Amino acid sequence: MLTDELIQEDTLTPLNTRFSELLSGLKQKLKSVYHERGDINKLAITRGMPPFVMREIMSVNPFSAVIPKEYGGLGGDVTQSIALMSAASYESLALSLTFGINMALFLQPVLKAGQEDTKREVTNRFITQQNMGGLMITEPDFGSDALNMQTSYSDHGSYNHLKGTKHWAGLTGWADFWLLTARKDTGEGRLARDLDFFVCDVTKPNQGIEVEEFFENLGLYQIPYGRNKIDVQIPSVHKLVPEKSGVKLMLDLLHRSRMSFPGMAMGFIQRMLDEAITHCQQRFVGGKSLLGYDQVQQRLAQLQAYYTTVSAFCVNSSKKAGLKYDLSGIGIEANAVKSIATDMMQSASQTLLQLVGAKGYRLNHIAGRSTTDSRPFQIFEGSNDMLYSQISESVVKLMRKQKETNLFDFIKNFDLTSKASSMLKEQFNFNIDLGMPQRKLVDLGQVIARVISINQVLDLSNEGFAPKLIDGATACLRQEIDQLMASFNGSNKTNVIEDYRENSNWLNFVV
Incomplete structure (x- = not known):
């Protein structure tokens, strides 16, 4: 039985092989519970989860992948958790989030700061009894x-x-x-x-x-x-015992979780892309498939850009977000990764819904369901507006410290953006107001997050990732930056008029 094999110490089987077996077993279970024994289009719109679904999925002991060997697990870390979340989110975003809650928000902080007896008790029950934990x-x-x-x-x-x-x-x-x-x-x-x-x-x-x-x-x-x-x-x-303080532990926990968001985004966006391509291949309008229309090509290219960008995030997080690292101080990067990944999730679902048309606007269709399911990802663990603002606030703080006001001079010397800076000099070569209002901070944060994204995509290119996909992703991100810079450079200072009803009823102005 696969679960029994996973908890045995087997020095002859490499970790990656054993994890591959686990991942393969998980995918087989997902196919069984969502497409053979059950129908995901019905299960996903019903409150709760039938017992057989979690029983079958947990039978492969997925969380053992992120539990160290000394506690009976496979000894993996963030790479494995990202891969598990991605596999789950291709089928069910709710299941992927369940995985993320257990691994990133519970197991990882307990493993990092828990007392020894607590770690042994928790990990033993996760492995032998398939227990779950939350935050x-x-x-x-x-x-x-x-x-x-x-x-x-x-x-x-x-x-x-x-x-x-x-x-x-x-x-x-x-x-x-x-x-x-x-x-x-x-x-x-x-x-x-x-x-x-x-x-x-x-x-x-x-x-x-x-x-x-x-x-x-x-x-x-x-x-x-x-x-x-x-x-x-x-x-x-x-009681957990942090290395420094509880606040630092919380920041480390949240930043590591935000760096893991690409795992949930990866499988989800790939599913949106696969569904969109299949639909456009099979749907004919005006005597030709939807793939023959330029606007459709633009939308599909954008989905592929999302796929590539989030792939870059997954590789980057696998290298940087391990438990051995203190992530309490990487707010700019973690906030950028979480915000961009979740914005792309929502945009991808909206694109699929637009391409599918009316039939997608049903709760039991993957397009409509995905639009609703992906929306809260832009809110929880920090609203994206707030995270974009925090990115800018942190950047402004660094610029003040460096006595720098030119945006291009900053990004070309900042490690998270230096590789991308050469293609953005024209848009960024100006001095910014370090005392800008909050709405401008949000705009600037969206821009900087996309520059960070280009940087990571370029890193992925150096690893040998498909060049055409790299080119498409950088082109898409640069176009978004151009649009956001137009907003940032605008002078809109409008405010809400609380008593707006006064002299504003349109019926009074009909001749």
Whole structure:
């Protein structure tokens, strides 16, 4: 049995071979549950997931790929998790997100900062019992403002008592383990500035989490979300021990997760591309296939550019996002990768929907479903608008430190953009206002993120990736940069008129 083989120490079988066997086994299970035993077009629009689906998928022990050998796993890391998420997202974005939650948001931080007894207990149950884990950070009144979370804990020596409310945690009511964040109660109603992480085992006494409400989430129907009441007593051995601080650990966790987003984007965008090409080959309008129309060619070329760009992200993240690295300080790159990858996911689904036409605008068609399922990726783990703004804020901070105001002079010397700078001198050779308003920060962040993307695509080119796809991706990204620069250089300063109803009813102006 494949699962039994995976947990044995076999020095004769190379890691990549054993992982290839696991990945092949996973793909076979996906084909079985989504196309033979079940119908993905029906399963994906039903709340929750039939037990046989997860039972079959988990039977190949996918998460063992990212668990070190000393804990019974294959010893892999980010490359394997990206490959697993990509395989899953080709069939189901919800399943891929389930994989991402378990690996990037739970297992990896526990492996990095967990105490030894906790790591052994968690990994053993993941491998032998196919347990799952999730992360709870977000609170009803504190979404992106996570540092002001109000979930608190008090230290009682052998255990810590956590109290608060968390919501929008993927796998609500499902996960066996939860990584909970809280701030220490220092007395007199004050909470510590730093935060801490705790591994909550809901199968143990005094650690059960009450689900107060399950949300009717729009899309990603197979993943449960809700509001959770936290009132648990967690053994002190289950508290994570960060190298520096809880905030640094959270940044490291989130940045590593954002660097893993290309895994979910990769399979999804490839599926959108495959579906679009197949449809355009088979659909005839005016006596010729859709492939014969120039506008269709432009849309398909854009999808291939997305495919190539995200491929570059996957290669780059595989090299940079391993657990041995501290990613707390790579905000510019992590934010760019997450934002561009998820923007491309949504755009790819919109393109497929446009090409398919009316029949795609159904919940049980992959085009319509994918448009809904991919949309929240632009929101969770940091709204893309916010992340683009943070990219610019970080760049402006670096420019101030370097006493630099010329944008081109900055990007040609910045390691994330230096390779791409030579093809962008004409657009970037000007001085920027380091005190620009937020809307301009967002515009500039979108531009810089695409320059970073070109840089990574050029790195991929050096690895021998298909030259024609490289050329298409750089051309697409440069065109997007041109369009965004036009917005950035514009002088739109309009603001909302809150009492807009005054003298604005169109019926009063009909002659």
